[in-house]
Amino acid sequence: MTEPLKIAVAGLGTVGASTVKLLTEKAELIRQRTGRRVEVVAVSARSRGKDRGVDLSTFRWFDDPVAMAADGGADVVVELIGGSEGPARRTVETALETGRHVVTANKALIAHHGTALAKAAEGRGLSLAFEASVAGGIPIIKGLREGLAANDITEVHGILNGTCNYILTEMRRTGRDFADVLAEAQALGYAEADPSFDIDGVDAAHKLAVLTAVAFGCPVDFANVHVEGIRHVSAVDFDYADQLGYRIKLLGIARRLDGGVEQRVHPCMVPKDTPIAAVDGVFNAVVAQGDFVQRVVFVGRGAGAGPTASAVVADIVDIARGCRTATFGVPVDRLSRLEPLPMSARQGAYYVRLMVVDRPGVIADIAAAMRDENVSMEQMLQRGRAPDEGVPVVLTTHDTDEASMQRALAVIAAQQSVLEPPRMIRIESF
Amino acid sequence: MTEPLKIAVAGLGTVGASTVKLLTEKAELIRQRTGRRVEVVAVSARSRGKDRGVDLSTFRWFDDPVAMAADGGADVVVELIGGSEGPARRTVETALETGRHVVTANKALIAHHGTALAKAAEGRGLSLAFEASVAGGIPIIKGLREGLAANDITEVHGILNGTCNYILTEMRRTGRDFADVLAEAQALGYAEADPSFDIDGVDAAHKLAVLTAVAFGCPVDFANVHVEGIRHVSAVDFDYADQLGYRIKLLGIARRLDGGVEQRVHPCMVPKDTPIAAVDGVFNAVVAQGDFVQRVVFVGRGAGAGPTASAVVADIVDIARGCRTATFGVPVDRLSRLEPLPMSARQGAYYVRLMVVDRPGVIADIAAAMRDENVSMEQMLQRGRAPDEGVPVVLTTHDTDEASMQRALAVIAAQQSVLEPPRMIRIESF
Numbered sequence: 001m002t003e004p005l006k007i008a009v010a011g012l013g014t015v016g017a018s019t020v021k022l023l024t025e026k027a028e029l030i031r032q033r034t035g036r037r038v039e040v041v042a043v044s045a046r047s048r049g050k051d052r053g054v055d056l057s058t059f060r061w062f063d064d065p066v067a068m069a070a071d072g073g074a075d076v077v078v079e080l081i082g083g084s085e086g087p088a089r090r091t092v093e094t095a096l097e098t099g100r101h102v103v104t105a106n107k108a109l110i111a112h113h114g115t116a117l118a119k120a121a122e123g124r125g126l127s128l129a130f131e132a133s134v135a136g137g138i139p140i141i142k143g144l145r146e147g148l149a150a151n152d153i154t155e156v157h158g159i160l161n162g163t164c165n166y167i168l169t170e171m172r173r174t175g176r177d178f179a180d181v182l183a184e185a186q187a188l189g190y191a192e193a194d195p196s197f198d199i200d201g202v203d204a205a206h207k208l209a210v211l212t213a214v215a216f217g218c219p220v221d222f223a224n225v226h227v228e229g230i231r232h233v234s235a236v237d238f239d240y241a242d243q244l245g246y247r248i249k250l251l252g253i254a255r256r257l258d259g260g261v262e263q264r265v266h267p268c269m270v271p272k273d274t275p276i277a278a279v280d281g282v283f284n285a286v287v288a289q290g291d292f293v294q295r296v297v298f299v300g301r302g303a304g305a306g307p308t309a310s311a312v313v314a315d316i317v318d319i320a321r322g323c324r325t326a327t328f329g330v331p332v333d334r335l336s337r338l339e340p341l342p343m344s345a346r347q348g349a350y351y352v353r354l355m356v357v358d359r360p361g362v363i364a365d366i367a368a369a370m371r372d373e374n375v376s377m378e379q380m381l382q383r384g385r386a387p388d389e390g391v392p393v394v395l396t397t398h399d400t401d402e403a404s405m406q407r408a409l410a411v412i413a414a415q416q417s418v419l420e421p422p423r424m425i426r427i428e429s430f
Numbered sequence: 431m432t433e434p435l436k437i438a439v440a441g442l443g444t445v446g447a448s449t450v451k452l453l454t455e456k457a458e459l460i461r462q463r464t465g466r467r468v469e470v471v472a473v474s475a476r477s478r479g480k481d482r483g484v485d486l487s488t489f490r491w492f493d494d495p496v497a498m499a500a501d502g503g504a505d506v507v508v509e510l511i512g513g514s515e516g517p518a519r520r521t522v523e524t525a526l527e528t529g530r531h532v533v534t535a536n537k538a539l540i541a542h543h544g545t546a547l548a549k550a551a552e553g554r555g556l557s558l559a560f561e562a563s564v565a566g567g568i569p570i571i572k573g574l575r576e577g578l579a580a581n582d583i584t585e586v587h588g589i590l591n592g593t594c595n596y597i598l599t600e601m602r603r604t605g606r607d608f609a610d611v612l613a614e615a616q617a618l619g620y621a622e623a624d625p626s627f628d629i630d631g632v633d634a635a636h637k638l639a640v641l642t643a644v645a646f647g648c649p650v651d652f653a654n655v656h657v658e659g660i661r662h663v664s665a666v667d668f669d670y671a672d673q674l675g676y677r678i679k680l681l682g683i684a685r686r687l688d689g690g691v692e693q694r695v696h697p698c699m700v701p702k703d704t705p706i707a708a709v710d711g712v713f714n715a716v717v718a719q720g721d722f723v724q725r726v727v728f729v730g731r732g733a734g735a736g737p738t739a740s741a742v743v744a745d746i747v748d749i750a751r752g753c754r755t756a757t758f759g760v761p762v763d764r765l766s767r768l769e770p771l772p773m774s775a776r777q778g779a780y781y782v783r784l785m786v787v788d789r790p791g792v793i794a795d796i797a798a799a800m801r802d803e804n805v806s807m808e809q810m811l812q813r814g815r816a817p818d819e820g821v822p823v824v825l826t827t828h829d830t831d832e833a834s835m836q837r838a839l840a841v842i843a844a845q846q847s848v849l850e851p852p853r854m855i856r857i858e859s860f
Contacts, residue, residue: 022580022722032647032760033579131577137723139577146576147561147569149463150452150743217462275729278708292452293567293740296730299705300723310723313580323753330462 004037005320008072008100010065010091011080012045015105015132017052018305019078019312024054030313034320042072069094076101076319078312084108096120096128103315105132105308111206114213114220115335118327128327129315134207135160135284137307138300139314144214144288145329151290153215157253157430158286159279160207160265162302163191163198164230164250168267169280172238172248178231190282200229201250201265208252212263215288216256216338217330221263224340228266232423237353240381240394241269241425244351247277248425260339262346268428269351275299276430287430346402349378349427351394354412355420358382358391362417366393369415373408375400390419396427434467435750438504438530440495440521441511442475445535445562447482448735449508449742454484460743464750472502499524506531506749508742514538526550526558533745535562535738541636544643544650545765548757558757559745564637565590565714567737568730569744574644574718575759581720583645587683587860588716589709590637590695592732593621593628594660594680598697599710602668602678608661620712630659631680631695638682642693645718646686646768647760651693654770658696662853667783670811670824671699671855674781677707678855690769692776698858699781705729706860717860776832779808779857781824784842785850788812788821792847796823799845803838805830820849826857 007023009016023030023040030038044062062068069077069091077095079102081088088106095102102121104110110117110130121128131141135158144153159165163185170181182199185191197203209222230250241248246269255262270277275297279285284302289295301307318325328335356362363380370377376398384391397405409422437453439446453460453470460468474492492498499507499521507525509532511518518539525532532551534540540547540560551558561571565588574583589595593615600611612629615621627633639652660680671678676699685692700707705727709715714732719725731737748755758765786792793810800807806828814821827835839852 018722026580026582029582030580032764033756035756035761137578137720138726139573142577143569143573146748147572147744148567148740149747150456150460150740152456152459273708275705275708278703278705290567290740292448292736292743294731294734294737296568296728298726298728300726304724306722307724310578310580310720313722314577317579318576321753321755323751323755325751325753326463326465331465334462 002036004039005076006039006041006074007076007078007316008042008068008074009040009078009080010044010068011082012043012052013080014305015308015312016045016080017054018309019080020056021054022309022313030317030320034317036320038316038320041074042068044068065091066094069100070098074100076103076316079104079106082106082108084112089113092117093120096124096126099124099126101127101319103129103312105130105312107133107203107206107210111209111220111222114210115332118332121327122332127319127324129318130210131315132308132311134210135286135298136300136302136304137310138284138286138298138302139311140211140286140298141214142314143298145325148288148290148293148296149329151292153288153290155255155289156211156215156286157251159249159276159284160204160252160302161198161250162282162284163195164204165280165284166190166282167199168230168233168248168250171233171235175235175238177235178233199231201227204250204252204265208254208263208265211252211286212254212261213328215254216261217328217335218261218338219335221340224263226264226266226343230267233267233425234423236392237423237425240351240353244269244396245272246270246427247272249276251428253428256338257341260341262341264343264346267425269425270428270430274430344403344406346426347399349399350397350405351425351427352409353423354393354418355390356393357417357419358386358389359417363393365415365417366412369411370408372411373404375404375408432466434469435506436469436471436504437506437508437746438472438498438502439470439508439510440474440498441509442473442482443510444735445738445742446475446510447484448739449510450486451484452739452743460747460750464747466750468746468750471504472498474498495521496524499530500528504530506533506746509534509536512536512538514542519543522547523550526554526556529554529556531557531749533559533742535560535742537563537633537636537640541639541650541652544640545762548762551757552762557749557754559748560640561745562738562741564640565716565728566730566732566734567740568714568716568728568732569741570641570716570728571644572744573728575755578718578720578723578726579759581722583718583720585685585719586641586645586716587681589679589706589714590634590682590732591628591680592712592714593625594634595710595714596620596712597629598660598663598678598680601663601665605665605668607665608663629661631657634680634682635695638684638693638695641682641716642684642691643758645684646691647758647765648691648768649765651770654693656694656696656773660697663697663855664853666822667853667855670781670783674699674826675702676700676857677702679706681858683858686768687771690771692771694773694776697855699855700858700860704860774833774836776856777829779829780827780835781855781857782839783853784823784848785820786823787847787849788816788819789847793823795845795847796842799841800838802841803834805834805838
């Protein structure tokens, strides 16, 4: 019989506790699936006394996860501390330096330091696995890197943040405003007390940067992800979206084009009949487009203790089975650097909402600003009348480029009859 | 440098030709992903002269795939002949007997002989891989066996036959009848000249039997799949389904229950807001429910040369990388035999359509037959009036068991006022 695979778990929040529970309760199932016993030998967290609903008494306890990584006697260190720097980073670096495989759910860490960590791991023949860092329980890293390994992937996009998707779904269903629904999400535990990482798109951007590297075999390049959050999406936008045949989603989109690669996170309008439009609430979805397989869609829970632990243990199972894959699908020294395309090069259609004075000539001025930038209007809606007062005007464009659209918006914003900053949502028709 | 992995391809239909094309065109990508060259060395098909759009001149040609399996010098034999017996089976058996890995897209073969072939493969330390046999390019076998390896799977269901899904989608969209849409599907090449394997549910049942084994770690048990096709779904059923809030799909459903396992393929009504309801046309979808991950949905093209070749080559990539997994997730001698549950034990709701004489007392007789079997009606619709002539009556039930429902239907069918055999579609609310 092969030696057991020894696991040390750093970080015992809900995901850490669920991971320990899973590895303990399903020890026999995992042994059958891997041909090897998998045993937790050490754990580390800040507070030893806390009741986490799992028996930790048989594991070595470490107050310091870095010390555990170095001296815990583990074959695999599971990092569930979070954050791109500090103890999480030092734990992972120490584990790799001392010859231990790493499994992590830490999207920020991989987004910021993924390439360097992969180099450290591959140089020592170790695994650096991060299935749990993107889209929770959905096996999307494995799906892209192994399931679609025969394909050149040209695009990957998805709903990568469950908090934002929950808020957008509730806004649509109830007609309530952003602040109101955010407060409720916080009360329900779906949003953090400081929600900015989620609602400003940073969390989705971390995940997108990881997906991009795996999909295209390029170094992780978080710095070049264009990021916009959902704070400016308003209740009224959902009514217009519905009328126009769209749903509003915060998407991460990575696209490989002739000149390089686009990476962007922002609110989008997507046609109601695309599969992703129907993915509501806390669910995540990832869509990949490959040259042979064509379109594949993965949907599931993007967060939560159970789904995340499922992904963490899937990575451990691969290590136990002796399955080693290059961290990002191809060895780190073979990753091809792809030119980051600026957001100004984005091609597509736009939805624009304006608050204007209801007075003859106002629409003509707006139309002229668009025409001057060669932006072609598709439709225009003005609801109701209120002479000499503010009324909302909504318009959509045909495909154009972002730079032209932004110039036109700047001109429009400066017009005296335009009362509030224009709001723009990009339309994506996949 | 490791030796190249040598591939022999048996069967050069569209999938075989696409597989050869993929392996040839993407040789460099595959080498980077696997660290090893993968080379086609031999091919076999019935007709050597045929133009298949790929250059076969550098490969050894075999008229007999069995001879190629034995003497082709390959490390991996790819079986794309099809059929559960005959040359396909002998090719696979010979490959395993002579120490070669097998990759196959053959659902019928795995459904009928999967357990025995897995035994032969595992006994010799060989891979028997069949990602392409279920749901085309969707990496569902890998997803279940590896991605969700930490879970006890309690249910897997899906749209497993693109031909049926295309026909049902067209019937709904156009209001046309089954025979009409089938003829069109045949003209378009979406349905075979002899369509019975598809439309009678046999193809979906093969795939379901394979999925069941992988999901639950049990021997393949095709003989105990309950199979009904889509011939009796009528244009009018789509109108009623729409009114009642459902879509009609041919589903394969495998469910692990206390007493054993259900495996069934039949038309279903599913609520419009479930993700699977929106999967239209030739797309397939598979939904898995695991205890930790909860619900995961995979959607993609279930057939076609490109998607199927993508799945075939993903299996080859795993072999090239030296990743070995037990054929059905756990070693074949550890598979747990699960008691097959009879269809009569199915619990759920029902939709029933009757053609009855429009005359007082008819509905009362039907209601009495249901009451006598303890089947509780949820709603009843009778559209229009035609005294003393035939009118359609539609009813739905609350949850009941299949045996009671069948007994009630037999009594109703025997009533003089019931003019045609009752049509029943099971309602599934996942």
